[in-house]
Amino acid sequence: MKTEIVKIENIEAERERAALQRAGILLRQGGLVVFPTETVYGLGADATDANAAKKIYAAKGRPSDNPLIVHVAAPEDAEQYASVPPLYWRLAETFMPGPLTVIMPVKESIPKTVTAGLSTVAIRCPSHPVAHALLLAAGVPIAAPSANLSGSPSPTCAAHVIDDMNGRVDMILDGGDCDIGVESTIVKIEPDETLTLLRPGGITQEMLEAVAGKIQIAEAVLGSLPEGAVALSPGMKYRHYAPRAPLFLLDGTAAQMADYIKQQTGRVAMLCYEEERTIFETFLKADRCFSLGERKNRKRQAQRLFFLLREIDKLNFDAIYAPLPPTDDIGMALYNRMIRAAAHHIVHLQEGM
Ligand code: AMP
């Protein structure tokens, strides 16, 4: 299939408005359109059209038991697709539009291919102006997972989308780099109106608890899923965000990491904090050290993680090493993505371990 690729810099400009209208028509006709959001790029289809949604799974090579998120133009649109409990409105007031996905009981307007047959649906109202303009142009809700081939890191820039999706979709809207860089926070509203965090993201546990009180954290968020357990969010059970070269997470000081890396053979790459780069560059060539950003700047690290994993992967390293991040604040999202990308390979370097 021929993919039309259009740069959208100013949604008010005539050329851009015409492209967004074409994209809206493509979606209404059952086509696939990739679009930027504030988190990562999404691979969209009409969420009310079972056949269109099916095409998403084919384009990504995604297992059909992994449901899609339904994107809406305004928080109140959720009522057409879900039975909306009062807690949703409180979350919507504070966090929407924005990087929060809320799981609620599904209504019949959403086909089973979108929810993978679950009795719930995931709803999100993105804040990115291009995503919003596309939703208005389409006039239908858009089902969209991340726009990567299944298993690889989510794309956070147009070049990475094109690597994976050129020839597989009708249109790609290039809106530049994504701000947040990791996928949306996913929460489930339980029947007793409490919240369970299924996937951490830009909206943190601390932010959610300020609105909803104490929340539960699903076991799979920070650990591996016990053998035979059912994932609350089906996406969590798959090997995910993974580069081709094996990734190992190092738990220790920069000096301990450096000692450890020195002992490794083969072509290795190190993902490190900016302040520590010089330590690694004393024995690794500079083109094998990749800065995640400053140690304190977790937002920057989250924004760069998938971008870096994909870039590093093009350089054919034998192994990639990275520091194990702390789990508070947006660190929880980083930790969650990194342990999956590393298939839970964590090396403890601290004394006494
Ligand atoms: P992606 O945006 O590509 O990461 O994919 C959507 C994510 O939302 C996957 O991890 C799904 O498992 C999750 N998801 C979508 N719908 C539901 C639902 N009804 N219940 C739990 N998780 C869901």
Ligand code: MG
């Ligand atoms: Mg994904």
